[in-house]
Amino acid sequence: MNAMFPVEDCLTPSNGAAVVGDGAHSYAPVESVLRALEVLKHLNMLRVATVTELHKITGIAKPTVVRMLETLITAGYVTRDKAFGGYRITANVQNLSDGYFGAPMVIEAAHPYALELTQRIKWGVGVGMLEGQFMRLQFTTARYSPWAMPMTHLRMRLDLFTSAMGRAYLAFCPDYEREALIDAQLVRITPSKRAESRRQIGRVIDDIRNQGYARKVRSREHSSTETISVAIRNDGLVLGCLALGYFRNAVPESEVAQRLAEPLQVTAHAIEAAIAENYGNMTRTPMGQNRN
Incomplete structure (x- = not known):
């Protein structure tokens, strides 16, 4: 059936850091955690990515990207995808959001x-x-x-x-x-x-x-x-x-x-x-x- 549908074409804040009354963080952010989350975020967007791709997007040094990916693999949130030549997230990321x-x-x-x-x-x-x-x-x-x-x-x-x-x-x-x-x-x-x-x-x-x-x-x-x-x-x-x-x-x-x-x-x-x-x-x- 190839008839077109007759309609016109149409193309919360985080809970991570405590805050005080003036909006300032009560503790300085842990930079390594922020960078690991940045890697995880971009890997989620790309679905499958190499270390080089993540390095170019995040600006994080390749050795650091590798360590972060290995850590995320240990935590169960990332896996190596040999078929596609890179890394991808796993369903365990669901645990990060109730x-x-x-x-x-x-x-x-x-x-x-x-x-x-x-x-x-x-x-x-x-x-x-x-x-x-x-x-x-x-x-x-x-x-x-x-x-x-x-x-x-x-x-x-x-x-x-x-x-x-x-x-x-x-x-x-x-x-x-x-x-x-x-x-x-x-x-x-x-x-x-x-x-x-x-x-x-x-x-x-x-x-x-x-x-x-x-x-x-x-x-x-x-x-x-x-x-x-x-x-x-x-x-x-x-x-x-x-x-x-x-x-x-x-x-x-x-x-x-x-x-x-x-x-x-x-x-x-x-x-x-x-x-x-x-x-x-x-x-x-x-x-x-x-x-x-």
């Missing part, structure tokens, strides 16, 4: 399955998560695919109503969350068009559910490529979406379901099982916020 819901645990669960799928079918896959009114690409195996696909850089923002990931999210998230997301978009168009827009969105969502996966809306800019996506779910919620990109002339339309969509769905189910086994039911409210 009730925090974010990308690390989903990426950690998806990592081996997504990589195995790319090695098997050769096409790059990615994991995206809801961020406000958009999807954000949080992980990709594009570098392991022999084919260079457009729009595969980490942290890229994907439209909720035209991207495959966004449409998969809308189709499989809970009704109350979908309504909130749609309402936030429909407010941008004239009131007289909202009722018909909502009906058309409903028809597209029904098609996606029946098919079991979503496709992106075709555009002239990327007419030679296609993207399909499925939801990663846990306890009735969509944690993120798994997407696969390919060239249209490389896979006959009649073979897409069997060759690509079915393996993608199997991989998503494996990720869901890994999340359930390792973390149980992950709770959050709509729009990616905490329930607590």
